[in-house]
Amino acid sequence: MASINVALLIGSKKKTIMACIEFNNACVDFPIYNASARSLKKRLIQVATGGKISSNEQGRVIVRALEDLTFSLNDGDRVGLLGHNGAGKSTLLRLLSGVYAPSAGTASISGEVASLIDISLGIDPEASGRENIFMRGILLGMTKSDIAEKLEEIIEFSELGDFIDMPVRTYSSGMHLRLAFAVSTTIRPEILIMDEWLSVGDEGFKHKAEARMNELVEATSILVIASHSRDLVLHTCNRVIWLEHGKIKMDSDPETVTRAYFGH
Amino acid sequence: MIENVRFTLQMTYSRALAHLDRSTQALLFDRIAHAWHDSERAPYEIAADFTPPHCNRGRHSTWSTFRDRKKLETRRDGKSDTPPSYKITITDCFDNPVFRMLNNSITAAMADIATAVKRYSLVGMLGWQDVRQRYRRSAVGPFWLTISMGVMIGTIGLVFGQIFNSPMKEFLPFLAAGMILWSFISTCVLEGCSSLIAAESIIKQLPIPLFVHILRTIWRNTLILAHNIVIFPLVLLAVQKPLGLEALWSIPGFALLVLNLAWISLILSLLCARYRDLPQIIASVLQIAFYLTPIMWLPSLLPGRAGTYLLDLNPIYHLLQIVRAPLLGQDVSTVSWCVAGGMALFGWCIAIIIYGLYKRRIAYWL
Numbered sequence: 001m002a003s004i005n006v007a008l009l010i011g012s013k014k015k016t017i018m019a020c021i022e023f024n025n026a027c028v029d030f031p032i033y034n035a036s037a038r039s040l041k042k043r044l045i046q047v048a049t050g051g052k053i054s055s056n057e058q059g060r061v062i063v064r065a066l067e068d069l070t071f072s073l074n075d076g077d078r079v080g081l082l083g084h085n086g087a088g089k090s091t092l093l094r095l096l097s098g099v100y101a102p103s104a105g106t107a108s109i110s111g112e113v114a115s116l117i118d119i120s121l122g123i124d125p126e127a128s129g130r131e132n133i134f135m136r137g138i139l140l141g142m143t144k145s146d147i148a149e150k151l152e153e154i155i156e157f158s159e160l161g162d163f164i165d166m167p168v169r170t171y172s173s174g175m176h177l178r179l180a181f182a183v184s185t186t187i188r189p190e191i192l193i194m195d196e197w198l199s200v201g202d203e204g205f206k207h208k209a210e211a212r213m214n215e216l217v218e219a220t221s222i223l224v225i226a227s228h229s230r231d232l233v234l235h236t237c238n239r240v241i242w243l244e245h246g247k248i249k250m251d252s253d254p255e256t257v258t259r260a261y262f263g264h
Numbered sequence: 265m266i267e268n269v270r271f272t273l274q275m276t277y278s279r280a281l282a283h284l285d286r287s288t289q290a291l292l293f294d295r296i297a298h299a300w301h302d303s304e305r306a307p308y309e310i311a312a313d314f315t316p317p318h319c320n321r322g323r324h325s326t327w328s329t330f331r332d333r334k335k336l337e338t339r340r341d342g343k344s345d346t347p348p349s350y351k352i353t354i355t356d357c358f359d360n361p362v363f364r365m366l367n368n369s370i371t372a373a374m375a376d377i378a379t380a381v382k383r384y385s386l387v388g389m390l391g392w393q394d395v396r397q398r399y400r401r402s403a404v405g406p407f408w409l410t411i412s413m414g415v416m417i418g419t420i421g422l423v424f425g426q427i428f429n430s431p432m433k434e435f436l437p438f439l440a441a442g443m444i445l446w447s448f449i450s451t452c453v454l455e456g457c458s459s460l461i462a463a464e465s466i467i468k469q470l471p472i473p474l475f476v477h478i479l480r481t482i483w484r485n486t487l488i489l490a491h492n493i494v495i496f497p498l499v500l501l502a503v504q505k506p507l508g509l510e511a512l513w514s515i516p517g518f519a520l521l522v523l524n525l526a527w528i529s530l531i532l533s534l535l536c537a538r539y540r541d542l543p544q545i546i547a548s549v550l551q552i553a554f555y556l557t558p559i560m561w562l563p564s565l566l567p568g569r570a571g572t573y574l575l576d577l578n579p580i581y582h583l584l585q586i587v588r589a590p591l592l593g594q595d596v597s598t599v600s601w602c603v604a605g606g607m608a609l610f611g612w613c614i615a616i617i618i619y620g621l622y623k624r625r626i627a628y629w630l
């Protein structure tokens with residue numbers, strides 16, 4: 001009886017908690033394979049010669065990109081990542097999106113993740129705009145029927161008009177980005193991962209894009225965004241993590257962290 | 265169960281205590297009750313506490329859990345006790361780090377492959393995109409490959425047919441089927457090697473199951489095979505050889521071939537992501553395999569003993585035979601079916617283990 005109750009409790013809990021991320025001492029180490037370590041020949045010779053070169057093997061350069069990260073994110077968290085170049089922001093974003101697995105420690109991510117780090121990924125310049133909408137949409141995890149449903153809306157939003165049936169290589173770079181933006185922002189993931197705020201197009205389009213981005217962020221339960229902009233962090237985030245040399249230097253509310261980070 | 269034990273124990277005690285006077289009895293009962301209370305938490309952790317950690321946890325965590333577990337195996341109070349219960353010994357057999365790691369990695373690999381297969385629309389789209397890219401700005405598109413293949417089959421057929429003095433009606437369809445299938449097999453393996461390296465940008469951006477990229481290569485090559493196979497009925501027409509219903513057997517044969525190619529590409533793509541000079545080695549091995557396998561020469565031309573070595577011991581011959589023989593109106597030998605089936609089974613077991621163990625490292629290697 002008790003066990004049934006527990007099961008019910010867990011069941012109901014799972015429904016209410018939509019997304020959550022838990023990091024426990026997560027580390028990311030990049031082994032640096034130079035050309036010689038990467039070849040099978042060298043490896044075989046190393047095996048054959050035994051201890052002599054294996055000291056070299058042991059001394060292989062390892063770059064520790066992230067070290068002992070422990071934090072948890074829950075529903076409603078809008079997290080900004082601050083840090084200088086090389087502080088490990090992008091690596092953390094990749095860890096969060098599930099591309100990398102931690103080399104030590106645990107990172108458990110529950111919820112549907114979408115990463116908008118590079119919105120033009122998967123766009124084939126030779127294919128038409130319409131084909132690319134499908135291509136990009138499926139890459140982001142939408143189904144064909146989903147995309148077909150939203151196709152008109154995407155085309156209308158991108159303001160590409162008749163160009164939609166032309167190959168993407170004929171587009172200007174602005175049009176290219178508009179298309180990528182329009183498709184990428186139709187998804188509604190539970191966890192959204194971004195590198196800087198997406199902003200595309202001319203003055204008129206910018207406002208539309210801004211509204212659409214806000215709508216997308218509203219719909220997600222966890223947002224993680226890496227940024228260098230103080231205003232962005234203060235406006236969108238309710239929690240900021242400051243990374244330095246792969247470690248968390250500060251994890252607090254935006255005002256406190258930005259004051260410490262930007263120094264005023 | 266514990267309740268039962270407690271009851272029996274109490275019974276034994278009460279029988280023994282019946283001889284003692286009341287005050288001693290009370291004292292002893294108090295002691296026993298106290299002792300029970302102390303050991304309310306069993307000295308050994310129950311097996312349920314050691315369910316394997318979630319599959320996406322790091323290797324690190326697995327090991328540390330194991331260490332904790334070892335600690336718990338000794339009594340909490342540090343004293344020795346009765347031998348551990350039956351339940352513990354059972355879990356002990358499976359609860360060693362090697363088994364745990366293997367179990368985790370197999371689960372992870374299976375999950376990845378299952379999600380990849382579920383996202384067949386993505387695989388289909390990516391494969392089509394690759395083929396369509398060859399059509400763009402070209403009137404014949406991938407048929408260029410078909411044309412060159414056709415010309416090659418014609419030339420080799422004429423020259424070697426004369427050299428070996430084989431009847432054209434037999435040799436030409438044999439050569440055509442063999443060459444078309446061989447080009448499918450070899451490109452699948454070769455492109456399989458670079459499938460993960462080529463998809464680096466996607467792998468580093470989106471958490472798409474990695475097996476998708478392997479399936480993409482196989483699907484793309486299947487589409488190209490569908491172009492090339494057009495040559496075969498043309499050759500049959502030219503030599504006026506009929507195509508019987510038994511040719512349908514090549515469909516299950518092809519499925520088995522693809523199953524085999526999938527595990528081969530999976531292992532090779534992984535190795536090639538780590539060791540970048542491997543594709544060159546694979547290319548030369550394939551070249552040798554091409555000459556060792558009866559594609560350009562008829563197996564019937566082999567003198568007695570050589571046949572055993574070159575045919576029966578050659579796995580590629582069996583893989584080829586399960587698709588080619590039905591197309592040529594021959595029976596597939598049971599040996600070929602068994603070898604192909606066995607290879608698929610054995611290969612997939614190995615592939616799943618290797619893939620599970622190294623899957624999490626792939627993104628780091630790229």
